Amino acid sequence: MVSLLPPRVSAPETPAPAPRRRGSIARGRRRLGIAYAAPMAVLVAVFFVIPLGLMLWMSVSHWPLVGASHPNGVENYDALSDPLFLRAVWFTLKYTLVTTVVLSLVAFGLALLVQHDRRGTGFARTVFFLPSAVGLASTSLLFYGLFNTDSSALNHLVDFLGFGRVDWLGSGGNALGSAVGMITWRFAGFYMLILMTGLQSIDPALYEAARIDGANRWQILWRVTLPLLRPTLALAMVLSLTGSLLAFDQFFILTGGRHDTATVVIDIYREAFLSQDLGRAAAVSVATLAVLIVVNVAQLRLIRREGK
């Protein structure tokens, strides 16, 4: 979630505390620096840098789940024109678009509702945020129960409102809507918190000035709040985009990918562990990663420009 910061590397150069023997102290600090950073460097190298390289190598190798592997050129990248993969891409894009729009609107509404310290807003903030402490897999299992038991609170409510019985996960469209509803419940508080920090960093004098100039609430929202909130909104958008493009838990648990609700990551999982072809899975991973890096870099540029 910190992906958007400009990488400031501005650690202060501490002057050596004792001026005598400066050379040896500086050397000592340098050695200590290496020693202290070593555990992290090892972890990053072993569990991040090497897997990245390995992924590239695997993507150009015939690499079954069990058995020997050998290089096979770009054959694995055929997986990118597989109709199952293309359907997964289409569904993932659709899901990402709907989720990002719905989630941003709801989170923004909640942030506006609880941004000021009034009686009860502290409690409301905590409640809105509470679902974010529950894991996504647990949330999916929870909603699986809500959707699929006739006596659940949700089905009672819908019945009471006169909609009768709804098959929440019975078709691609229904499952998409249900998942978006669930994700909104789970993540709205999280994004609310992000937007709130943005809202609270807006100088109240600006609102005051706008009111004195005769602006109404609506005008203030459009002309003052939203423009000043743009960097924060963009940040929330990037997080939501990346998160939704990589959706897995919710559809894997709710539908198991049935009714054409397989996402790209579900497709990777299927290639790797059902088709038992790790090479093809790596090829899809490389392509996904490339797309995500392009998206991230583009958005980073956008945010930085707006931040100025």
Added chain:
Amino acid sequence: MNRVRAAGLHVTSAALVVLFLLPLLWTLYSSLTGREAGDSGTGNYRRLADYGSGLGTYLVNTTVVALVAVTVTVVATTLGGYAMARLAFPGRTLLFLVTLAILMVPYTTILVPLYILLGWLGLQNSLLGLGLVMAVLQLPFGLFMMRNSFEALPVELEEAALIDGCSIGGALRRVLLRGVLPGVVTVALFSFLAAWNEFVAPLIFLTDGEKFTLPVALFNLQSGSLGSVDFGALQAGVVVSALPCVAVFLVLQRYYVRGFTSGALKG
């Protein structure tokens, strides 16, 4: 007019609060009631306790993974954050950039090579291996948090300790650690929540039923029984898995919010 508006806001907030609490409360309620829960209301929990290798095993597994993740994250980022903030050493900028790059590379895309790599290290199907991977995912946030925490401490504090005869390590242990404790709690909290709740990594890395973490065991409970899901036991499981997170979050809320407002997100 303003009073009407205020009342409207209150009603809206109250309705939303109920809407957000409803799924959690309903699950808690229905895990304790119904025909299968029996008269004492513990029926669902008793069936859950006996499911698969036993709820106890899954809880222990999940705790082990979370403990490994939290310990490794905290130790690595405290030492690393201190080095980044106060010690000049070759490769510092490179390490910082590569660590932050973990965020640019969503981990689900490197799970497949990680699976192979863990096999090479003899850590496939191992709770330790899973805990280490979970720790690495928390490094960017942790490093950032800890570096900022150390930078926020006055340099004089460390100098005074050094003049009083502490070594750098001693100053870090005896003096500075106290100052960055809030940062450590924040990092530990984020790491715990992520590791406890993780689903896809244990699903791929753990192949042995006795090693499953709680989310994977609950997924099996839901998907393994063809046609007839034991919803009572499932809801009890959701309660058991969510309760520690909700409790820890409620107690340490302000540290969580700190993670957002510390500048880590503003960029």
